[in-house]
Amino acid sequence: MTRWISLGAGFVFVFVLLVAFFAPREATEPDPLKALHLKPRNVQWQHDGPLGFGVLGTFDRAQLQRGYQVYTEACSACHGLRYVAFRNLEALGFSEPEVRAIARQRQIADLDPNTGEEITRPGLPSDHFPSPYPNETAARAANNNAYPPDLSLIVSARAGGQKYIYSLLTGYQPAPPGFQVTPGLHYNPYFHSVQIAMPPPLMPGRVEYADGTEATVEQMAADVTAFLRWAAEPELEARRRMGLATIGFLIILSVLAYATYRRVWAGVPH
Amino acid sequence: MSFPWAQQYEPKTEFTRWLDSRLPLPRFVWNAVGPGYPVPRNINYFYNFGVLAGVALMVQIITGIILAMHYSAHVDTAFDSIQHIMRNVNEGWLFRFLHMNGASFFFIVVYIHIFRGLYYGSYKAPREVVWMLGVVILLLMMATAFMGYVLPWGQMSFWGAQVITSLFSAIPLVGESIRMWLVGGFAPDNATITRFFSLHYLLPFVILGVVILKVWALHIPGSTNPTGIEVQGPQDTLPFHPYFTAKDFFSLTIYLIFFAAVSFFLPNALGHPDNYIPANPLSTPAHIVPEWYLLPFYAILRAFTADFIISAKLWGVIAMFASIILLFFLPWLDSSRVKSASYRPIYRWFFWLLVIDVFILGWVGAMPAEEPWVRIGQAATAYYFAHFLIILPIVSMIETPRRQPNSIAEAVLGPEAVRARPASRPAEGGFGGAMPQPAE
Amino acid sequence: MASDAKIISAAGGSPEGADVRRRDFIYIATGAFGAVGAAAVVWPMIHQMNPSADVLALATTEVDISSIQPGQAIKTVWQSKPVFVRNLTQAEIDAAKAVDVSTLRDRETLEQRTQPGRLNWLITLGVCTHLGCVPLGAAEGENKGDFGGYFCPCHGSHYDTAGRIRRGPAPTNLVVPPVTFKSDTLVEIG
Numbered sequence: 001m002t003r004w005i006s007l008g009a010g011f012v013f014v015f016v017l018l019v020a021f022f023a024p025r026e027a028t029e030p031d032p033l034k035a036l037h038l039k040p041r042n043v044q045w046q047h048d049g050p051l052g053f054g055v056l057g058t059f060d061r062a063q064l065q066r067g068y069q070v071y072t073e074a075c076s077a078c079h080g081l082r083y084v085a086f087r088n089l090e091a092l093g094f095s096e097p098e099v100r101a102i103a104r105q106r107q108i109a110d111l112d113p114n115t116g117e118e119i120t121r122p123g124l125p126s127d128h129f130p131s132p133y134p135n136e137t138a139a140r141a142a143n144n145n146a147y148p149p150d151l152s153l154i155v156s157a158r159a160g161g162q163k164y165i166y167s168l169l170t171g172y173q174p175a176p177p178g179f180q181v182t183p184g185l186h187y188n189p190y191f192h193s194v195q196i197a198m199p200p201p202l203m204p205g206r207v208e209y210a211d212g213t214e215a216t217v218e219q220m221a222a223d224v225t226a227f228l229r230w231a232a233e234p235e236l237e238a239r240r241r242m243g244l245a246t247i248g249f250l251i252i253l254s255v256l257a258y259a260t261y262r263r264v265w266a267g268v269p270h
Numbered sequence: 271m272s273f274p275w276a277q278q279y280e281p282k283t284e285f286t287r288w289l290d291s292r293l294p295l296p297r298f299v300w301n302a303v304g305p306g307y308p309v310p311r312n313i314n315y316f317y318n319f320g321v322l323a324g325v326a327l328m329v330q331i332i333t334g335i336i337l338a339m340h341y342s343a344h345v346d347t348a349f350d351s352i353q354h355i356m357r358n359v360n361e362g363w364l365f366r367f368l369h370m371n372g373a374s375f376f377f378i379v380v381y382i383h384i385f386r387g388l389y390y391g392s393y394k395a396p397r398e399v400v401w402m403l404g405v406v407i408l409l410l411m412m413a414t415a416f417m418g419y420v421l422p423w424g425q426m427s428f429w430g431a432q433v434i435t436s437l438f439s440a441i442p443l444v445g446e447s448i449r450m451w452l453v454g455g456f457a458p459d460n461a462t463i464t465r466f467f468s469l470h471y472l473l474p475f476v477i478l479g480v481v482i483l484k485v486w487a488l489h490i491p492g493s494t495n496p497t498g499i500e501v502q503g504p505q506d507t508l509p510f511h512p513y514f515t516a517k518d519f520f521s522l523t524i525y526l527i528f529f530a531a532v533s534f535f536l537p538n539a540l541g542h543p544d545n546y547i548p549a550n551p552l553s554t555p556a557h558i559v560p561e562w563y564l565l566p567f568y569a570i571l572r573a574f575t576a577d578f579i580i581s582a583k584l585w586g587v588i589a590m591f592a593s594i595i596l597l598f599f600l601p602w603l604d605s606s607r608v609k610s611a612s613y614r615p616i617y618r619w620f621f622w623l624l625v626i627d628v629f630i631l632g633w634v635g636a637m638p639a640e641e642p643w644v645r646i647g648q649a650a651t652a653y654y655f656a657h658f659l660i661i662l663p664i665v666s667m668i669e670t671p672r673r674q675p676n677s678i679a680e681a682v683l684g685p686e687a688v689r690a691r692p693a694s695r696p697a698e699g700g701f702g703g704a705m706p707q708p709a710e
Numbered sequence: 711m712a713s714d715a716k717i718i719s720a721a722g723g724s725p726e727g728a729d730v731r732r733r734d735f736i737y738i739a740t741g742a743f744g745a746v747g748a749a750a751v752v753w754p755m756i757h758q759m760n761p762s763a764d765v766l767a768l769a770t771t772e773v774d775i776s777s778i779q780p781g782q783a784i785k786t787v788w789q790s791k792p793v794f795v796r797n798l799t800q801a802e803i804d805a806a807k808a809v810d811v812s813t814l815r816d817r818e819t820l821e822q823r824t825q826p827g828r829l830n831w832l833i834t835l836g837v838c839t840h841l842g843c844v845p846l847g848a849a850e851g852e853n854k855g856d857f858g859g860y861f862c863p864c865h866g867s868h869y870d871t872a873g874r875i876r877r878g879p880a881p882t883n884l885v886v887p888p889v890t891f892k893s894d895t896l897v898e899i900g
Binding site (some may be wrong): 002017235240246261270 | 350508524531537538543546547574641655663682
């Protein structure tokens, strides 16, 4: 009985799938954007470690500080960094007084403790980076309906990660002949729709590095991408250190466990 | 609840004698995972995955309890609280990555465990209830994992919840009411996240309860083994402790190496970047996919694209649930008396075809709904149902199995050894030399 | 797969003594190593319950005291606890100084409870040392108790103008937190 029910149910499912399988498909035009869209360029950072495996790499502190400068001067007018607190900048190699000074330069929204009125006050190390817009609606209204996303997690939140961010920042170029760029948008083959609302944010000499590094577009893009990787994964170095220790420990333990296993089973056929 | 030759627990000290007559917990452990549980001596490494699944469950429960101390189940703060865990809580990132990847590893282990059961016929009499409890655990795991994925309230969380709960709206007449009842509103919102959090915390303990039932049910007939023949005497078994505790501990260390490698060095590889974007009910991601471990079922859901009597959507929902529910009936669909596929020349081929088929389904599930993926998915889905509902019942009727060994001992030692020493049992030496020998 | 001979040899175990010693060593090493690993896993599980980095970042609080007139007090928050910042009048300072310290339950002078040269700035936790209620007396018009300082309504502890316990069940004076004057108008607590 079970067998007959099962065969019946089986044939019903298979029949319905055959109907679907042989149903005619609507002809679809190949998406022309797909041909123009490019995969992120293959770039390496110091924190990717030898061979880019990301096992041993640590952040280049000087690069992070340059990247922080690029973020502050070229990005922060439109993009927030809300999950990063000023105190976190000590991880970039800034001293405590420097962090205090950086925080003090930014105005933080708060309430007056006496009157309850909305005020702004100089930032403290415990404050987070202020966002340039109070909410998404305001951000869209100020940017021709395009939304400049918060950058705290941008490297984690985009397929391709840091390579995508770097490629996007360096990928502005003239559109191929015959391609009509929508007014207000900019041609960038690394963006999913190849037209992006963000105007090219970097041009040579956009920032002046204190350490004398030449501010080429590639240099600034690499620096700010490294900084954003750190912003998205501040635990990266601690994680790799702990990972190496854990796996090293487990390998030794597995050797010991194997010796124990062989000892216990010595001479026991199985 | 075990074989007559199992070693008996004998309290050695005054205290353990006192305790044994009041709360015989040491006796219980002794009989469950100690020297009192005889296990077929020939089981291979694939039989370690049951214990690994138990460890994976405990890792999820422990890391989950820790995360719940810092998580905030509210639409306005859930996403921020995850970042709070990642950035501010001491070693919070560690527990979050272990929990996140622990779910994936739990499924990897359980899927291998299931395919081991399919290959060696572990679902057959007298172990049908063990198998069915396993299917219950799988269903509970899927529900738990799905609700857990919603909690970070990223884009994939929100849209995953939207898509999965919308499945229920395919049910005629009452579907929309059921969907609204599930999410507690017109769309996933605060009521959804709070109830999912509550259930996500509860269900693992339900799973733990079912695991205990399953281990209990398993201890009545004992484990299967690669030959598929039942245990006949003490020469076929070894006590669980120390033999299989040592083996399981070794396999656990290997498992943890893989788990640590992914959790520490590729923690986001099995996730989706879109879940690092806060949930936005007004903007759907370009391409919604579930977590990888649900992809084969997602492919089955999407394979039904043509209306036939009922809508294609309802077919998909029915088929997706049927694809798991049918496993409950597997002990009766496969009527072959031979358990192990090693001795079933035809079934073995179809088994490997099913393994490939499930991989194809998983791959199609991750692809956009375009040709050729849709047709590949339809063919693979058709095979999935045909395998269990048509091929298996027919093969088990017409197949001529290969000759099986007469006993486990014969398979392990060779027929000569068993014939030469008919009354003796292989030595159980190798551990301290002081193993009490069972009476013959 | 093993031969019959191997089964028998394993049961006896060739050079017995050496074999047992090596066996014991492996078991002990594995067990000890496993125990070390378990301990290393337990530590983060305990440590995660310690205050998180964002909480620790609020370990100090800066208070602007420029607007507090003599005789007035403000309540502020430091490490999630209420803090009273009080600008004492000369009369209150004199009253505090007039007390014979040896008669007090918790013998402290006003000088010991304030910063050098800033006798008028009495900064204490607003937490009654009895059972942790918040005493009255910081805001205008509140009951300041019988000694003109603070009064805890829970069990009737009276504090004087130096925040010292004078009557009631509280065992010690109101706690003075670590205070640093960054300028005449800015105080860092913590």
